[in-house]
Amino acid sequence: MTNLTLTNVRPMGAAATNLHIADGRFADAAPEGAEVIDCGGRILIPGLIEAHTHLDKSLLGLPWYRNEVGPRLIDKIDNERAVKVSLGLDPRVQSERQAIQSVAFGTTHIRSHVDVDTHHGLAGVEGVMATREKLAGIVDIEIVAFPQSGMITRPGTVELMDEALSMGVEVVGGLDPCGIDRDPRAHLDAIFALADKHGKPIDIHLHERDALGWLSMEEILVRTRAHGMQGQVTVSHAFCLGAADRAAVAALQDQLAEARIHIVTTAPSATTVPAVKELRALGILTGSGSDGIRDTWGPYGNGDMLERAMFIGLRNNLRRDDEVELALDICTHGGAAVMGIDSYGLTPGCAADAVLVEGETVAEAVALRAPRKLVLKGGRVTARDGACVLDAP
């Protein structure tokens, strides 16, 4: 069913019209005999882009995990490595559970950071790869090899990352070069070398605040230029861009724009965050993601990227309709641009990846986190009325 005509549909809240899908792509006309779906005047938005999550370690579907973890980042990292063993967490099953829930909420593309460490090796990568294969045609999953437990401090991790990239992982990950590895030079040299060797882009977690984060950012900038990787490096979280010293941040942001570094924000409300309107004004590609969903780090999150747009709006004080539309754009076109997804959108020629939502306007759909009536992936119906066509394991 990849030939469709959607009738009485409102693309991005515009006036009702008909849209055609031929061979899984939006088209000027549908082939004869295309199936017709009456959209009842609902709004069509492009498929939601989950540009930062951790499919391998959600606890979805398991009995409640009572969180009694300490307050430091390293407490959470050490606890997680242990709990994976004590709970017998299966990355294949968990990633499938989370991905199916995301599809039900309208997600068509996921970038997942997947733990690579000397304790669990490549089990996470193998599990998410199996899910990726199983869900082909339902949701696209891109994998980042993510050294969650540190890389330089845990010898053998770089070799595992190298192996993961040889296996088909698409992106080189990294994590707090100063805060975790306490060696920005060695950490960043290692990940840029991996990127060089495999010809793959980089997406690095950067939780470091204020001046510590700026140092890491500057070192990332130096290497991005030296390796000619402009447009191929993403910094996730980037809390240091929310620092109070806006003059210092502005100087840094100008350099990020010039080096075409992308930013992915999860818009957490308890810390400083990049100001998305500033990033967009500078032309810095900006996406968003759910981060961890119901895991050992915390109980929150559900994979709903329409709700994430609301969080972006709340966190950035976006109240006007045009501002709320910007928040959604970060969760659609912004994330797609960061991930380099081709032919994305609702215009003829684009892949028919789209979500039908309730609401009078796009802003209302975001504010209500409106029910998803239908989700399409390449013109195929992947979810109806909030339920994925596949059952979770």
Next chain:
Amino acid sequence: MTNLTLTNVRPMGAAATNLHIADGRFADAAPEGAEVIDCGGRILIPGLIEAHTHLDKSLLGLPWYRNEVGPRLIDKIDNERAVKVSLGLDPRVQSERQAIQSVAFGTTHIRSHVDVDTHHGLAGVEGVMATREKLAGIVDIEIVAFPQSGMITRPGTVELMDEALSMGVEVVGGLDPCGIDRDPRAHLDAIFALADKHGKPIDIHLHERDALGWLSMEEILVRTRAHGMQGQVTVSHAFCLGAADRAAVAALQDQLAEARIHIVTTAPSATTVPAVKELRALGILTGSGSDGIRDTWGPYGNGDMLERAMFIGLRNNLRRDDEVELALDICTHGGAAVMGIDSYGLTPGCAADAVLVEGETVAEAVALRAPRKLVLKGGRVTARDGACVLDAP
């Protein structure tokens, strides 16, 4: 139906038991012939407390309002006064719509600030009073006379507040003594004089940041002591308690604790906010509320105080189960204490105001914002499966 036995119910997530309700109150045993409700092992929490909202001016049920308002506080205030006229907003209808939605989410008590100004007079108060009467037995509504447009800058407002209090409004409101009226002395003297005259408590909006807010706080403290109003003054929002200078904030918080001033936070994510764990550690009564719901200030909000507990958790970085339980406690016992609600809770003798929610644990119910199966007010079923027993107008 105020004599009930709830079977297979888990109070606050504890082991399943039976709870009895006699004449609308929890009791050690139910009278013979009491109706039996099988709770299916779900969790029972006390009725949710909406301790800060604006019932009179929600736009719920109206066509979408396209927000193009300017960025300053005064832009929003001036715009709102005008839009009330252009939309013909009826405070009676709007307050009923919002209150019924709140009941569906499990709210049993609402404190609503209601605009009093020289343009619209007491129309808001009269409208919410009519709703309060209509919804008696479904939800308790307490009204704060709120000088949203300023008091000293708009002569005649104090007299209207005085009239509102004579009509039966329970609480004296106030707003940014420096930021809006630009005259902290005159503003605070006026509201404390009204409180004296009518023998009623105070709940003042304080958006002022940093040192400006500290000044207003100090002036509130001076008058609280001078008027012997310890335990009868609430400061809503109190963004200045989230300021970066924690030593200055700590000194102020010690005084707030000593004067028994209460804090109500809406846990917005775009500004500094009071640190709820610090407040609780000091014994400062702390409640929460939704603030405005889908109004001319912004499109967000739905009146769900279980979701508000999640926002408190996200904003205050509450991840451990005991911390998430604290967030819910602010939306239940905390708000009830701020509002001075007697006989609140799930123990024998307490009014049978309670909500039955899905979830394995209380923390899960908060994280999921779990569906509400049943809402009781004085033992009467006021909502089932997410729908109030009354239809909204």
